[in-house]
Amino acid sequence: MELSESVQKGLQSLGDQTVLDRCSFPVVVDACFRSLLFSRGDPAVLDLPELKHLDKILLKQIHAAATTFILEAVKHNADKSTISFSLEELTFNTERVETFYTTLKFHFWATLILFVMSSSIGRGPAHIKDVSWRLQYQMKNGQLDKVNEPFYLISLMLFYCTSAFARLQDLVGKLKDAAKSVEKASQV
Amino acid sequence: MLLVLTEEHREHLSMLPQVEPSVVGEFGRIALEFLRRGTSPKIYEGAARKLGVSVEAVQQGVEGLMFLLMESSKHTISEVDFMDSVLILGFGEELNQVLLQLYQDNQVQIRRILSQLIPSQPAFHQLEWRLDVQLASRSLRQRLVPTVTMRLMLSENEEGQRSTRVLQTDPSTLLHLISTLEAALAAVKTSHSRRILRNIK
Numbered sequence: 542m543e544l545s546e547s548v549q550k551g552l553q554s555l556g557d558q559t560v561l562d563r564c565s566f567p568v569v570v571d572a573c574f575r576s577l578l579f580s581r582g583d584p585a586v587l588d589l590p591e592l593k594h595l596d597k598i599l600l601k602q603i604h605a606a607a608t609t610f611i612l613e614a615v616k617h618n619a620d621k622s623t624i625s626f627s628l629e630e631l632t633f634n635t636e637r638v639e640t641f642y643t644t645l646k647f648h649f650w651a652t653l654i655l656f657v658m659s660s661s662i663g664r665g666p667a668h669i670k671d672v673s674w675r676l677q678y679q680m681k682n683g684q685l686d687k688v689n690e691p692f693y694l695i696s697l698m699l700f701y702c703t704s705a706f707a708r709l710q711d712l713v714g715k716l717k718d719a720a721k722s723v724e725k726a727s728q729v
Numbered sequence: 730m731l732l733v734l735t736e737e738h739r740e741h742l743s744m745l746p747q748v749e750p751s752v753v754g755e756f757g758r759i760a761l762e763f764l765r766r767g768t769s770p771k772i773y774e775g776a777a778r779k780l781g782v783s784v785e786a787v788q789q790g791v792e793g794l795m796f797l798l799m800e801s802s803k804h805t806i807s808e809v810d811f812m813d814s815v816l817i818l819g820f821g822e823e824l825n826q827v828l829l830q831l832y833q834d835n836q837v838q839i840r841r842i843l844s845q846l847i848p849s850q851p852a853f854h855q856l857e858w859r860l861d862v863q864l865a866s867r868s869l870r871q872r873l874v875p876t877v878t879m880r881l882m883l884s885e886n887e888e889g890q891r892s893t894r895v896l897q898t899d900p901s902t903l904l905h906l907i908s909t910l911e912a913a914l915a916a917v918k919t920s921h922s923r924r925i926l927r928n929i930k
Contacts (some may be wrong), residue, residue: 556840578825617870637807660869660879666878666895672859672906676922677779684843686804689930695853697881697896708853713910719858720907726860726875
C-alpha cells in the first residue's frame with residue numbers, strides 16, 4: 542500500500558510510544574474507526590477525557606493519517622500480513638499492530654458497510670431496480686373506433702413506455718439472451 | 730352501423746352527381762392526398778376552371794368526400810352499411826360504386842393516417858446489451874462486479890423519432906425483470922383476457 546508523506550508521519554506519531562502511551566493508543570485507534578463508521582462527521586469524536594492531555598493539532602494529524610490508512614486498507618482489501626507489514630515499517634511495535642488489527646476485526650461488519658459504501662461511489666448509467674407492468678385493451682380512441690388491440694404499459698424506474706405484444710416478446714427475448722450470456726460467462 | 734350525414738354535408742356532396750364518375754374518382758384521389766399532406770387551394774382553383782364550376786363547390790365536394798371516407802374508415806363500417814348510408818344521398822348506381830371502391834381501396838391507409846393523430850406514448854423499438862465487469866474504481870480495488878449495460882431505443886411518435894436511453898442492471902435484477910415480464914406476457918393468454926378479447930369486437 543502506498544501512503545503519502547503526511548499519512549506516514551501521522552502514523553509514525555501514532556506508533557510512537559513517547560507520543561501516545563499504552564492507555565491512550567487503543568482509545569485513539571477506536572476513535573478513528575468510530576469517526577469513519579459511526580459518528581457521521583461528528584466534530585466531537587476526539588473530545589475524549591483520556592485524550593485531553595494530548596496536543597490537539599498532533600491528535601488531528603494522527604486521526605487524519607489513521608483514517609486514510611483504514612480507507613486504503615479497505616480499498617485494497619488488505620490482509621493481516623499487508624497491514625502488519627505497513628505498520629511495522631512505520632515503527633509500530635508488535636503489540637500496537639495487534640491492537641490495531643483487533644480493532645479492525647472488532648468493527649468487521651461496520652468495515653464491510655464502509656466497503657459497500659465505497660463501492661457505490663462513482664458514475665454510471667441509470668440502474669434498473671425493478672419493472673412493473675400493466676396489460677390494457679384499447680377498444681377505441683378519439684380518432685378511431687374498433688381498435689381492439691391489447692398492449693402493455695411498462696414502467697422501468699423513471700420512465701414509461703408502451704409495448705405491443707409482439708414487441709414485448711422481442712424485449713424479453715433480448716433480455717434472455719443477455720442473461721444466458723451472463724450465465725455462460727460465470728461458468729468460465 | 731349507418732353513417733348519419735348532416736344536411737350541410739349532404740349539400741356539399743350534392744355537386745358530385747353533376748360531374749363525371751371519373752372526375753369523382755379524381756376528387757377521391759385529391760381527397761386522399763389532402764388527408765395525407767394537407768389541403769392546397771391551388772388545386773381547387775385548377776379543378777374549378779377545368780370543370781366550369783365555382784371554386785367553393787369544388788372545395789365543398791372534396792371536403793365532403795374526405796369527411797365521408799374518414800368517418801367510414803373510423804368506424805370500419807361494412808360494405809352494406811356504406812352503401813345504405815350513401816343511398817340516402819340519392820346518387821346513381823355508378824356513382825355509388827365509385828364511392829364504395831374509393832372506400833374499400835383506401836380504408837386501411839386512412840385508418841393509419843388517423844392513428845397518427847392520437848397522442849402516442851414512447852414505444853419499445855430495440856434493445857442492445859453488453860456484459861461489463863467492473864474490476865476497480867478510485868475508491869476500491871480488486872473488484873469483480875458484473876453488470877449488464879443496455880441501450881434501450883424507443884420510438885417517440887409515428888414519424889419514427891427515436892429516443893435512446895442507456896441503462897444498467899445487475900444479473901439478479903435482470904433475471905427478476907425477465908420473470909416479471911414473462912408473467913406479463915402470460916397475462917394475455919389467461920382465460921379472462923381471452924374472453925374479453927373474443928367478445929369485445
